[in-house]
Amino acid sequence: MDEFTAKFDRLSVRNREQGNVEDDNLKDQEDFVRMSLVKRKKDFRYMERIEGRLVNIAEGLELHTGVFDAVEQKKIVDFVYRLQAKGRAGILGERTYSEPRKWMRGKGRVTIQFGCCYNYATDKDGNLPGIVRSVEADPMPPLLISMIKRMVSWRVLPPTCVPNSCIINLYDKDDCIPPHIDHHDFLRPFCTVSFLSECNILFGANLKVLGPGEFSGSLAIPLPLGSVLILKGNGADIAKHCVPAVPAKRISITFRKMDDRKLPYRYTPDPELRNLRQLASPSVKPSAQPAHSSPQAVSPHSQNLMPDVRLTTTPASQARKAEFQAQKPETASQSVKDSMSSNPFGANDFPTLSSTSSKPSKRSWK
Numbered sequence: 514m515d516e517f518t519a520k521f522d523r524l525s526v527r528n529r530e531q532g533n534v535e536d537d538n539l540k541d542q543e544d545f546v547r548m549s550l551v552k553r554k555k556d557f558r559y560m561e562r563i564e565g566r567l568v569n570i571a572e573g574l575e576l577h578t579g580v581f582d583a584v585e586q587k588k589i590v591d592f593v594y595r596l597q598a599k600g601r602a603g604i605l606g607e608r609t610y611s612e613p614r615k616w617m618r619g620k621g622r623v624t625i626q627f628g629c630c631y632n633y634a635t636d637k638d639g640n641l642p643g644i645v646r647s648v649e650a651d652p653m654p655p656l657l658i659s660m661i662k663r664m665v666s667w668r669v670l671p672p673t674c675v676p677n678s679c680i681i682n683l684y685d686k687d688d689c690i691p692p693h694i695d696h697h698d699f700l701r702p703f704c705t706v707s708f709l710s711e712c713n714i715l716f717g718a719n720l721k722v723l724g725p726g727e728f729s730g731s732l733a734i735p736l737p738l739g740s741v742l743i744l745k746g747n748g749a750d751i752a753k754h755c756v757p758a759v760p761a762k763r764i765s766i767t768f769r770k771m772d773d774r775k776l777p778y779r780y781t782p783d784p785e786l787r788n789l790r791q792l793a794s795p796s797v798k799p800s801a802q803p804a805h806s807s808p809q810a811v812s813p814h815s816q817n818l819m820p821d822v823r824l825t826t827t828p829a830s831q832a833r834k835a836e837f838q839a840q841k842p843e844t845a846s847q848s849v850k851d852s853m854s855s856n857p858f859g860a861n862d863f864p865t866l867s868s869t870s871s872k873p874s875k876r877s878w879k
């Protein structure tokens with residue numbers, strides 16, 4: 514019997530004993546057991562000397578493994594490929610889809626942006642690096658919203674920093690992302706989710722570019738499929754990070770919350786991302802709380818690893834799983850133009866998305 518089934522069965526027995534057998538609870542129970550199986554590494558440590566002082570440049574990094582299972586990964590990857598097909602057909606917002614002009618190893622990757630248009634470098638209209646506030650980007654599709662809800666609900670991302678933008682990176686074999694620190698138009702923490710093939714992400718205060726797609730880093734963290742890497746603290750702001758030329762096709766989705774002062778002028782918040790709740794911590798003591806009390810009320814200090822699922826029942830419990838099962842392809846109706854940039858790394862490493870999309874895509878696939 515696998516770990517999931519064993520935990521699920523133990524909770525089922527307890528719930529039956531307590532007369533707590535409604536469907537809603539069973540769904541919560543499954544969600545809860547899956548959350549408790551997520552492996553969380555939060556103690557990364559790599560000391561580097563910076564201006565004479567030893568600093569842990571990995572402080573603030575967290576790797577959460579097993580957040581999206583194989584079925585969910587496939588659904589997300591299929592969806593990304595459908596988006597890419599639309600981008601190629603010119604039916605996504607103009608700044609949503611960008612494909613690099615390939616001429617050598619290590620040159621860029623395809624990117625698809627939602628929520629905002631981000632300039633990696635000053636564009637031909639003189640817009641500086643950062644969020645281009647005058648451009649309205651396509652809104653985040655429902656499947657990506659579901660991913661955010663999962664990450665908040667499962668305590669991967671805090672409810673105080675819910676992402677409202679994202680960038681999908683499609684790496685072909687040998688594509689890379691050069692050393693960088695994410696722009697402060699985006700708050701910390703932000704995160705990146707990995708799909709299709711495993712690769713290393715490198716961190717270091719002084720990452721070196723050795724050649725096309727070749728970088729030397731102090732700390733290499735392997736990114737398993739379906740994992741979420743959280744970046745904050747020194748790991749986001751002291752260390753640079755990069756992904757050297759990947760050995761095989763890879764997709765990552767980086768989710769970030771925009772600084773309110775930098776929101777696109779015509780940005781409309783998505784009501785789906787309001788008031789997101791976390792499931793109770795897996796370290797909750799079952800007998801310590803009455804049924805249906807709020808997760809926040811639960812003692813975080815308890816050692817019990819098998820929480821009473823009744824603590825976590827929410828009206829939206831069925832919706833959470835159903836969302837992953839019920840997504841249909843988006844229909845978008847926008848044109849896309851090719852883009853060029855004055856990027857110091859080369860236009861294809863950090864493609865600057867430089868033309869304007871004025872209409873949001875239709876969200877008709879829920």
Ligand SMILES: O=C(O)CCC(=O)C(=O)O
Binds near residue numbers: 714754756767
């Ligand atoms: O592909 C990755 O995992 C990293 C992506 C990244 O660094 C970024 O989008 O800024």
